[in-house]
Amino acid sequence: MEISELWPVVRLTLELAIVTTILLLVIGTPIAWWLARSRWRWREAVAAVVALPLVLPPTVLGFYLLIALGPDGPGGWIAGLFGGRTLAFTFQGLVIGSVFYSIPFVVQPLRNAFESFGDRPLEVAATLRASPWDAFWSVAVPLARPGYVTGAVLGFAHTVGEFGLVLMIGGxxxxxxRVLSIAIFEMVETLRWAEAHLLAGGMLVFSFLVVSTMMIVEKRMGRASQ
Amino acid sequence: MTSSDTSRNSQPVLRDFCLSVAFLLAITGRPIDSAAGELKAAVAANFSGVANNLGVAFNSATGHRVRFSFGSTGQLYAQIVQGAPFDVFLSADQARAQAAVDEGWAISGSQFTYATGRIVLYSRIPGLRLDAESLRTAPLQQIAIANPITAPYGAAAVQVMRALGVLERFEDKLVRGVNITQTYQFVATGNAEIGFVALSQVSRESSGSRWIVPHKFHRAIAQDAVLLVGGSSNAAARAFLAFLRGSEAQELVEQHGYGTKG
Structure with a gap:
């Protein structure tokens, strides 16, 4: 791989992370909202299922996904609608895998944010005749902004950093x-260390920026909300 | 609390810690038996099916134990160059085994061909027509190969496709496995419609469709073994290579779909 071939790898990784993050926020919002508001006794069991990817080895997820995305699973059925035979080895397949893999990193901060302001603001909104839908969008979401920032940054960064899952279902x-982490793996395997250093060093800087940005943002928002 | 208090308190803690570490080391350490030795073998993934049987036969013949680490030849070579503690290296080509000797990681004169591999175009779908013609004309979605840079079987697959003039056709349909084991897994799960795998992987599989690629389309995959520097003083390592050359092992290797020299 030449240096000029590194850019498509970086671009693909960013595309995957952006698409995944948007989907995670869309899917994660109702889940987090429900977890924060529900009084159902099995609520924590649902929360545990959502948090499972935190502790499962990526190989477990990769194994199940490989079967689920293939011709023996629902993925093969969906792919069949478009004339394919599997969702593995496709960008769409990676997006599906990444959503499963990173969902706890988005749901948890969102849930915390929704729980942090309690029932009071929503009750006030209700007395002002806001519908629950209206209250959610004009009161709850703005109040949960720190959670959205944290969730988006973590979901994005975690997707950029995923490796084992992509190795198993990517091809x-x-x-x-072929995302960044896979490219680095292949370069190290083939002893092409100059390129590996370039990408790995880039990842190091990127990760540092992500973590420090998040710390600064959280501090600012924490101060602003007080 | 004064500093002298702290130091007095930390003494028993430190002693307990050292004792615990010593205890852990004692219970986890393996007893070293001088008569029955052990070796670590870095083995190319295509040979994994045979290797485990071979390990059992080797153990009952000599009493020595062998522990296998499987990976693509390129991956294992990279690990050896990084000083991985392997005693022997069973490459899937001659080039890496030779390179290990040339670079001073393996003992010169220890190199020999333990198996000659064949590649197969395989699909789990029964009754599929697989041959040179179907590769040129049939509508195919994915074709799995092992990464040609690190896996000799992947390199052979590329040679075949080049010889048939279909490499451009499959350029964006190639799904790359990290090694030939993952490549086979892609085909076995049905995620890839067809794939180039090692004959040894499907020699005991009767279902599916296959085309054993004729020799004229790719160079023979001669697989060489070498004694690594780290294993040069390990009697079990030398015994393993001698066993691998022997008729019992070579028979086993042939049963798994490999050619042998003898």
Whole structure:
């Protein structure tokens, strides 16, 4: 791989992380909202299921996904609608895998944010004749902004950093499934260390920026909300 | 609390810690038996099916134990160059085994061909027509190969496709496995429609469709073993290589779909 071939890898990784993050926020919001508001006795069991990817080895997720995405699972059925035979080895397959893999990193901060302001603001909104839908969008979401920032940053960063799952369901197709972590792995395996250093160093800087940005943002928002 | 208090308190803690570590080391350490030795073998993934049987046969013949680490040849070579504690290296090609000797990681003169591999175009779908013609014309979605840079079987697959003039056709349909084991797994789960795998992986599988690629389309995959520097003083390592050359092992290797020299 030449240096000029590094950019498509970086671009693909960013595309995957952006698409995944948007989907995670869309899917994660109702889940987090429900977890924060529900009084159902099995609520924590649902929360545990959502948190499972935190402790499961990526190989477990990768194994199940490989079967689920393939011709024996629902993924193969969906792919069949578009004339394919599997969702593995596709960008869409990686997005599905990444959503499962990173969902706790988005749901947890959102849930914390929704729980932090309690029932009071929503009750006030209700007395002002706001519908629950209206109250959610004009009161709850703005109040939960720190949670959205944290969730988005963590979901994005975690997707950029995923490796084992992509290794198992990706198939390393350039421009489609060969993301940064896979490219680094292949370079190290083939002793091409100059390129590996370049990408790995870039990741190091990126990760540092992500973590420090998040700390600063959280501090600012924490201060602003007090 | 004064500093002298702290130091007095920390003494028993430190002693307990050292005792615990010593205890852990004692219970986790393996007893070293001088008569029955042990070796660590870095083995190319295509050979994994045979290797485990071979390990059992080796153990009952000599009493020595062998522990296998499987991976693509390129991956294992990279690990050896990094000083991985392997005693022997069973490469899936001659080039890496030779390179290990040339670079001073393996003992010169220890190199020999333990198996000659064949590649197969395989699909789990029964009754599929697989041959040179179907590769040129049939509508195919994915074709799995092992990463040609690190896996000799992947390199052989590329040679075949080049010889048939279909490499451009499959350029964006190639799904790359980290090694030939993952490549086979892609095909076995049905995620990839077809794939180039090692004959040894499907020699005991009767279902599915296959085309054993004729020799004229790729160079023979001669697989060489070498004694690594780290294993040069390990009697079990030398015994393993001698066993691998022997008729019992070579028979086993042939049963798994490999060619042998003898």
């Amino acid at each position: 390393s197709i350039p421009g489609e499934t």
